[in-house]
Amino acid sequence: MNRNSTPSTGDDTGAPHALTRRRLLGTAGAAGAAGLALGAAGGAIGYAATRDEAPTTLTAVGSTEVMFHGKHQPGITTPLQARGHLIAFDLAPGAGRKEAAALMRRWSAVARRLMAGEPAEGAADGPGHDTGIALDAGPSSLTITFGFGYDFFARTGLTARRPPGLDPLPPFSSDHLDAGWSNGDLWVQIGADDALVAFHALRAIQREAASTATVRWQMNGFNRTPGATAKPMTARNLMGQVDGTGNPKPTDADFDRRIFVPGGQNAAYDWLTGGSYAVVRRIRMLLDDWEKLPVEQQERVIGRRKADGAPLSGGTETTPMDLDKVGPDGKLLIPENAHARISSPERNSGAAMLRRPFSYHDGISADGTPDAGLLFICWQADPLRGFVTVQRKLDRGDALSPFLRHEASGLFAVPGGAAAGEYVGQRLLES
Template identity: 85%
Template sequence: MGTTGNTTGKQNQKQGKQQLGGQEQENRKQESAPDSGPAGVSRRRLLGGVGAAGATGLVLGAAGGAAGYAATRSDAPTALTTVGSTEAMFHGKHQPGITTPLQARGHLVAFDLVAGAGRKEAVALMRRWSAVARELMAGRPAGGSADGPGHDTGVALDAGPSSLTVTFGFGRTFFARTGLTSRLPAALDPLPAFSSDQLDAKRSDGDLWVQIGADDALVAFHALRAVQKESAGTARVRWQMNGFNRTPGATARPMTARNLMGQIDGTGNPKQADEDFERRVFVPASPGTPHEWLEGGSYAVVRRIRMLLDDWEKLPVDRQERVIGRRKADGAPLSGGGETTPMDLDKAGPDGRLVIPDNAHARISSPEKNGGAAMLRRPFSYHDGMAEDGTPDAGLLFICWQADPFKGFVPVQRKLDRGDALSPFLRHEASGLFAVPGGAAEGEYVGQRLLES
């Protein structure tokens, strides 16, 4: 579950930054100084793509249930020309793409180092990837200059940054292949097996993982191609998955998105204003330990969760609501109130039965029923056409962030695995766990504190 929000205009984004505090300012800014545009119009505004307010996202729970925005955007609509101009920051305490509000388009890619490639080659690759990400996130061509695109493909020449984020992580196998096993954290131990798993090893795990997100499809693809090109000779693609969320301006007012099952999805994700947000999501400092390189980083659990939509859509609405524990029309808990009203898990109906059933997804996945275990869920939906059996190959590219997956994702998923009413309508088809280092300081590349330790 998560919070909702929308893209803002310049004044409202400034207000939003004040409300969200320093972390949002580190990860996102609006470029507004005029330069080459006519009549004082900024370069970012000239480059910005057409869009509007109301960009919202969806996130399923650990097994694919409730979801939402990682960070709140102001409720005021944005001007049509500002979507493309919005810029996320490359440098900062944390990498972008974790607390950044959900983007409309995304690509997830895992790489394996090629035979013979080791630490030296990994250092060079991370330097190249970081340089490309920094330039593209600022709306500049990859490897180019003010005078031309250099070796850039030119795919996104007409667009601004469009909230582009590029996030890098390391899989368990990366450490052995680079001679860094002494720096391997215990939290990267393999995830346990779950009864709903039907995992494809070819689409799981990987030495390196890259998450790309943007509010424009061409900007996202442009970044994908740049990352792939820079990997040549050092790493090969192991798997790639493509996703989407609601496009900015798709709703008349800011509102929580619906997932591919039609449920409003995004009401209870941890909020940056929560006192324990940093503790739950980011790895704390551990100076003098083999894992001090992870300070400010996080762990990403990545799952490709197929929704069995044909089976789900056969259920009447009232049955769907009891499976989830929330009303389909407005996302309110079955115990009453509005979308953000806390669930009354003890409330019974006239027949004496619990209004929110014992096996309802919202009940089982709630922090109250999991000893406070929580994670920041920030996924993309996907649709890859029709499967061989004629059913839709569609669902969720589930991504959750936490300081320790064995205190976040694993205990919640284990509980869901034992009796979640939603589980029969889901199939976990791919899985990965990655350590995502903290953000790069000025003059650093991502992962430098690990690779040069």
């Protein structure tokens, strides 16, 4: 992996050569006239490889901008994006609190610019310094989210400010974890509705890490593209199941209490106010085995209909599950070991987490089976009351477990959002 030091600079306003993506879009008409000078061969190639779109303005997908500054970091309650990259870094030998603060300052500056649809670097860096990967794209709902791992605090001399919620996750029987693909000092989540915009952000984040931090692992994911369905729908995973029906909603009265860390508690952890904890798991799906099951059996494993996500107890996708309802044979309509039953808040003392995953497909494994599944990401105010509570219950008899393999794991403390003029993590690193 190549990592080049490319420090971020200030604003590019007024610089004649600093063409932002927004300004570029405004010059599309003039550029189109110049394009007519292409020769016949060049024009034929261009026509075959591109679309003749009208109008030339951005669609809603490309023009949507998510704000960088705010009470919470972006990428937590943001609607699912079509492309994602998860990347963990370890601080380089000799790098400590000072270097970590400088890195977070650079990363935050780059994130703010890219999320606004601007190049990664300013005019002072010279023309062409930005890679140009996303030069002609809009913001495309880009979000960049930052978190800190357990060892980050020891390596920056901040052990006293490490919250107890960051204690390592307990082992589970379904774990087949690769330590090299787990944890990390720093974690970055990138999401966007355009693959090139997401990759552009990934390269910018990697470059800014420079000699301060090295990549520990990287995972790449995807979801359905906005507009691909006739109406907005809950996402489907690679098993074909509707996934995310029972998610807490921002309109719920207790949403913030469940998902975000409240203030007014131990002063040592006040830097985490408005933040959250992210549990990240690479969960391989044994698709060859799963797809051999008849649909009716798949539905009993999950506890929901495959076609529309409705519970087997009846109704529509959003109908609450009737966990006591039985069929004519006297058996529970939602089996005792069904995934939806075991993971429901009703069976876990109200425990809930906001699941916001990406699917992944990394080709074919050595055994000839698909290396594909879920980059599971869940958010909660307290991992012990959220993920750990539910996973322990699933670990004891979930009918879905034989078709899953947890291959990587991480837990990260994600600070609250940065105020204007602030960088992410500043309240921790400059306290």
